[in-house]
Amino acid sequence: MASLQILATPTGIVTVRAQPWRLWMRFLMRTHLRDYTPGKQHHEKRRHRKYEAKSMFSLTIGRIHWKIHESSNPLENHILMPHSLFNEVPEDKLKHIIDAQQLHTAYRAAFQEAKRYQGRLNWESANGTEYLVSTRYDYGVRQRKSLGPRSDHTEEILRFHTERSAACRKLLEALTAKLEKQVKINRALRLGNVPPPVTKVLAQIENAGLARKIMTIGTNAMYAYACAASVTFADSIMATQDLDLLWDSRSKLRIASPDPKGLLGVIQRGDPSFMKIEGKPFTLVNNEGYQVDLIKRDEGYQHSEPGQIWANEEDFWAVKVHNMDWLLSAPRFEQIVISTNGGMATMTTVDPRAFGLFKVWLSEQKTRDAAKRRRDSAQATAIFRLIEEWLPQLSFEDIKTIPERIRVRARDI
Incomplete structure (x- = not known):
């Protein structure tokens, strides 16, 4: 397989040697090289860095992917075209994206917590005794469960469930309103x-x-x-x-x-x-x-x-x-x-x-x-x-x- 040798000078000029063509060319780099920091000292020392790629058709320097265009004309076989694989999200958008993701995480947690308390607790009589019965639908499946006869313990369960259910609904409603607003922000800022x-x-x-x-x-x-x-x-x-x-x-x-x-x-x-x-x-x-x-x-x-x-x-x-x-x-x-x-x-x-x-x-x-x-x-x-x-x-x-x-x-x- 053919190889490429890239010799980069501090001035940004890159020399490309491609085998088997044995031709040299120079072109101005349009992007930075990894580990390269420009400066007067580097210009004076005229240091060279070598990069090698196993394929004669493409190589990657930093975040830029360079492609070789093959042509019947040997002089054109050395033209390298930059192809960006990905681009960084601008800093001014990152904060808004993080805020949106955190809000969505909080909303999903509140949604799941509200689902835990969406069931109904009520007293039902059987053979002259009152029992606290839980009735809920879990992903379409109706589930009923007796939590025990009426006592201080079951009354405390009912009280806690009622308070917790109301608190979860209130939190979910508040986060739902914030999420609807955040969706508009996401769209406006193109996040x-x-x-x-x-x-x-x-x-x-x-x-x-x-x-x-x-x-x-x-x-x-x-x-x-x-x-x-x-x-x-x-x-x-x-x-x-x-x-x-x-x-x-x-x-x-x-x-x-x-x-x-x-x-x-x-x-x-x-x-x-x-x-x-x-x-x-x-x-x-x-x-x-x-x-x-x-x-x-x-x-x-x-x-x-x-x-x-x-x-x-x-x-x-x-x-x-x-x-x-x-x-x-x-x-x-x-x-x-x-x-x-x-x-x-x-x-x-x-x-x-x-x-x-x-x-x-x-x-x-x-x-x-x-x-x-x-x-x-x-x-x-x-x-x-x-x-x-x-x-x-x-x-x-x-x-x-x-x-x-x-x-x-x-x-x-």
């Missing part, structure tokens, strides 16, 4: 870049108690990684019109459907325009053309797992995809994301290291569309650079669910 259908769907999945069973994969997962690192990826690798949801079907779901239409009804609570597509039982589409695909692992010849989250004729199905076990067994990654219309949601996805490695595998599948393979490769490169630059605490040695041959291949990227 988010996630497509609105994504946050609408994810918010309803979380409300239904499915956040631990359904996670986001595919291109949209990169919004979570970018938000965690306070950067934005280039639009060229982020454009998508579908949301891929991976359902963990390995264990039985113990939550009853909160909607008569199943998962379809849950999603329609966020966007009523979502509907099934004729001939595509695995896909939903809304009136803007945005799609939601439900995916599950291929359990092989056993065929012991259900094809729907809840058995329902009106609901849509999950399509089996090869090697989803790699992602299901990888660590989870959670991040609050903000959409372009200001809405927020908690995105549960796969660890960015596993995501990047899986994209490497996808990019090498000969049966996959060539354009998608190139995009898979670009996304893998972007994720690896992001981890190296902004998430260095994540070690690839901890990702054992992806085969070693793919992890070895990824080291060359």
Whole structure:
């Protein structure tokens, strides 16, 4: 494989030597080099720094990815074009984003606490004795439980429940009002870049108690990684019109459907325009053309797992995809994301290291569309650079669910 040698002088002039062409060229750097600090002393010493890349088609210096354009004219084969993999979020926006995320976290905590006390406690008589009975609906399942005969202890339980329930409702109402205001601020300041259908769907999945069973994969997962690192990826690798949801079907779901239409009804609570597509039982589409695909692992010849989250004729199905076990067994990654219309949601996805490695595998599948393979490769490169630059605490040695041959291949990227 050919190599590149980059000799950088303190004046910013870079000399490129490319084999096998054995030609030299000079061009003015448009970005800083890592570990380079300009100054008079450096100009006097005329120090050189050498950078090497294993590929003759691309290399990365700092946060800039340089691409070589190959041409039939040997003099044009050395032109390097800068391609930014990601850009940092401006400092003036970071504070507002952090405030918005903290408010959303407080709101979700209040929402869950209010749900704990949404049940009703009342006295019921049986055989001449009064009993304190708790009645509540937990994700669509009606639950009744006797807390014991009337006594000082059960009366104290009723008093505490009544006071706590009122306090939780009051707190939730206050945070809901603040959250509605924050959504307008998010939109006005353009704090988010996630497509609105994504946050609408994810918010309803979380409300239904499915956040631990359904996670986001595919291109949209990169919004979570970018938000965690306070950067934005280039639009060229982020454009998508579908949301891929991976359902963990390995264990039985113990939550009853909160909607008569199943998962379809849950999603329609966020966007009523979502509907099934004729001939595509695995896909939903809304009136803007945005799609939601439900995916599950291929359990092989056993065929012991259900094809729907809840058995329902009106609901849509999950399509089996090869090697989803790699992602299901990888660590989870959670991040609050903000959409372009200001809405927020908690995105549960796969660890960015596993995501990047899986994209490497996808990019090498000969049966996959060539354009998608190139995009898979670009996304893998972007994720690896992001981890190296902004998430260095994540070690690839901890990702054992992806085969070693793919992890070895990824080291060359």
